[in-house]
Amino acid sequence: MKTVDLVVIGSGAAGMAAAVEAKKNGVDDILILEKEERLGGILNQCIHNGFGLTEFKEELTGPEYLQRFVDQVKELKIPYKLNSQVIDLSKDKVVTYSNKEDGLVKIQAKAIVMATGCYERNAGAIMLPGDRCSGVITAGTAQRYLNINGLMVGKRIVILGSGDIGLIMARRLTLEGAKVLCVSELMPYSAGLNRNIQQCLIDFNIPLYLSRTVSKVVGKNGRLEKVILSAVDDKLQIIPGTEMEFECDTLILSVGLIPYISLLNYIDCPTSSTRGAVVNQYMETMVDGIFTAGNCLHVHDVVDFVSDEARLAGRSAALYLQNKINNSENKINIKPGNGLSYVLPQFILENSLEDIVIKFRVRRPVQDQIVWIKSGETVIMKQIKPVMIPSEMVMIKIAKDKLVGIKEDIVVSLEDR
Amino acid sequence: MKELTCIVCPRGCRLKVDDNMEVTGNTCPRGKIYAINELTHPTRTITSSVRVSNRPYTLVSVKTDKPVPKDKMFEVMKEIDKISVEAPTRIGQIVLANVLGTDSNVVITKDID
Numbered sequence: 246m247k248t249v250d251l252v253v254i255g256s257g258a259a260g261m262a263a264a265v266e267a268k269k270n271g272v273d274d275i276l277i278l279e280k281e282e283r284l285g286g287i288l289n290q291c292i293h294n295g296f297g298l299t300e301f302k303e304e305l306t307g308p309e310y311l312q313r314f315v316d317q318v319k320e321l322k323i324p325y326k327l328n329s330q331v332i333d334l335s336k337d338k339v340v341t342y343s344n345k346e347d348g349l350v351k352i353q354a355k356a357i358v359m360a361t362g363c364y365e366r367n368a369g370a371i372m373l374p375g376d377r378c379s380g381v382i383t384a385g386t387a388q389r390y391l392n393i394n395g396l397m398v399g400k401r402i403v404i405l406g407s408g409d410i411g412l413i414m415a416r417r418l419t420l421e422g423a424k425v426l427c428v429s430e431l432m433p434y435s436a437g438l439n440r441n442i443q444q445c446l447i448d449f450n451i452p453l454y455l456s457r458t459v460s461k462v463v464g465k466n467g468r469l470e471k472v473i474l475s476a477v478d479d480k481l482q483i484i485p486g487t488e489m490e491f492e493c494d495t496l497i498l499s500v501g502l503i504p505y506i507s508l509l510n511y512i513d514c515p516t517s518s519t520r521g522a523v524v525n526q527y528m529e530t531m532v533d534g535i536f537t538a539g540n541c542l543h544v545h546d547v548v549d550f551v552s553d554e555a556r557l558a559g560r561s562a563a564l565y566l567q568n569k570i571n572n573s574e575n576k577i578n579i580k581p582g583n584g585l586s587y588v589l590p591q592f593i594l595e596n597s598l599e600d601i602v603i604k605f606r607v608r609r610p611v612q613d614q615i616v617w618i619k620s621g622e623t624v625i626m627k628q629i630k631p632v633m634i635p636s637e638m639v640m641i642k643i644a645k646d647k648l649v650g651i652k653e654d655i656v657v658s659l660e661d662r
Numbered sequence: 663m664k665e666l667t668c669i670v671c672p673r674g675c676r677l678k679v680d681d682n683m684e685v686t687g688n689t690c691p692r693g694k695i696y697a698i699n700e701l702t703h704p705t706r707t708i709t710s711s712v713r714v715s716n717r718p719y720t721l722v723s724v725k726t727d728k729p730v731p732k733d734k735m736f737e738v739m740k741e742i743d744k745i746s747v748e749a750p751t752r753i754g755q756i757v758l759a760n761v762l763g764t765d766s767n768v769v770i771t772k773d774i775d
């Protein structure tokens with residue numbers, strides 16, 4: 246069996262940044278495996294601008310952003326294989342992939358970075374009520390059809406879910422001549438960024454209905470004919486008598502992304518409430534030498550943070566290969582307390598080699614909060630945040646010397662000021 | 663007093679502009695510039711994709727290299743729809759100069775070999 250020091254699975258923003266950083270930190274023997282025919286992942290279809298403000302201090306489109314990493318991969322001569330899907334993974338780090346030229350190949354890796362991205366929740370996942378008919382499509386699929394294949398999905402469109410991809414598609418389809426009738430959001434607040442509400446909906450007078458969802462999909466001869474929207478109460482139950490009817494040929498679903506981690510199931514790798522793997526401060530999973538970053542760890546809305554997180558995974562893989570990460574160090578759990586939906590990393594190994602960055606999301610929009618990071622009665626850090634919203638990931642850096650002597654679980658929680 | 667959402671970065675600050683064009687609520691100076699532009703001559707960057715004539719089933723993405731007046735968005739889209747290009751393409755390559763006299767060029771945003 247061929248051996249490789251570091252195998253990177255997936256070549257999106259995360260995979261490429263991890264590979265580049267590992268190479269810069271002295272790992273020479275790297276292989277990137279990508280199932281699609283080109284490097285770059287989801288960014289290939291995100292032709293809108295708004296990427297790179299943190300990373301490159303300028304506003305780029307998705308393809309421009311990814312090209313900067315492709316250039317680095319090529320410049321550093323990091324080997325990659327396209328059209329090569331990883332189909333199996335073992336605990337002792339044997340990676341099985343297949344492609345047309347090589348057939349089915351097993352390689353022994355010494356370390357792995359998993360960067361397989363995420364997938365979209367579909368009609369089945371949200372138990373969309375009513376007829377099963379054509380014309381119901383996820384936002385990312387509609388985006389790929391339009392931006393990669395040049396195909397319009399419909400002319401009169403309703404969008405369910407106010408996630409960023411749905412908002413971006415509302416604008417894109419409108420500019421291409423479709424009529425977007427409305428965006429309907431189940432929750433009382435939008436899941437997308439404020440800027441996208443402004444530049445994708447308000448700019449085009451597209452109404453956003455909050456606390457409203459699809460109560461029935463009506464098809465005729467197998468094709469979508471209309472969508473009924475109903476208001477929901479604070480328990481998210483449909484309120485009878487509040488129906489609104491929209492005649493349309495397409496219903497676009499923008500109802501959430503889920504980390505794509507089927508490979509981790511083969512190795513019994515523990516996962517968390519983010520649906521991604523449980524990781525420590527090095528982005529290492531509970532399986533020795535297997536690291537992860539990007540949307541397969543937790544769903545990100547800003548690619549610059551993906552690149553940053555993936556660099557940490559790449560750098561850590563290098564440290565691991567140099568035997569500098571000691572997995573037998575004491576583990577201290579980090580737990581989400583009041584007001585948080587999740588926190589990352591879920592645990593840290595004592596004697597951290599680097600400062601750590603704690604990432605979390607709040608459950609609902611909040612104002613004037615104190616973020617407490619405590620271990621038992623010991624306050625490790627206290628920070629004041631004027632505004633936090635669920636669609637924006639919060640990051641707080643903790644210097645490694647603040648963690649010296651900490652033994653008990655760390656809890657991150659919010660308190661009103 | 664006008665209220666706006668800054669669209670310059672993902673933070674999306676809520677801006678307030680009073681009658682003397684004093685801007686508050688911005689976390690950084692870019693928000694102030696945005697607010698004043700938005701109230702005097704709002705502009706937007708347009709992104710789209712165009713056919714590559716010598717590659718079957720292939721599109722290449724494009725953008726306006728400067729924001730164009732907001733009320734010209736649909737007209738600019740019509741001009742972009744007329745474009746087709748030949749591969750190879752390079753990021754930054756101009757495919758339509760000074761679109762509709764807006765002083766903005768339509769440029770390629772993707773390398774195709």
Ligand SMILES: Cc1cc2nc3c(=O)[nH]c(=O)nc-3n(C[C@H](O)[C@H](O)[C@H](O)COP(=O)(O)OP(=O)(O)OC[C@H]3O[C@@H](n4cnc5c(N)ncnc54)[C@H](O)[C@@H]3O)c2cc1C
Pocket residue numbers: 254255256257258259260278279280281285286287288291293294295296297329330331332360361362363385388409410413505508538539540541544545546547548549551
């Ligand atoms: C539609 C959309 C719009 C967005 N808009 C913005 C925005 O405006 N601004 C912003 O900053 N961010 C935006 N983001 C967020 C950001 O772009 C993404 O979070 C980021 O690109 C994700 O990178 P990734 O590498 O984790 O995942 P991906 O880019 O999805 O990469 C995963 C890669 O792994 C490959 N893969 C998966 N499984 C296997 C396997 N078994 N074998 C081999 N390869 C495999 C996939 O083919 C893919 O190429 C957007 C995201 C989406 C989805």
Ligand code: SF4
Pocket residue numbers: 668669670671672673674675687688689690691692693694
């Ligand atoms: S004011 Fe500055 S920080 Fe706030 S959204 Fe605008 S650019 Fe971003």
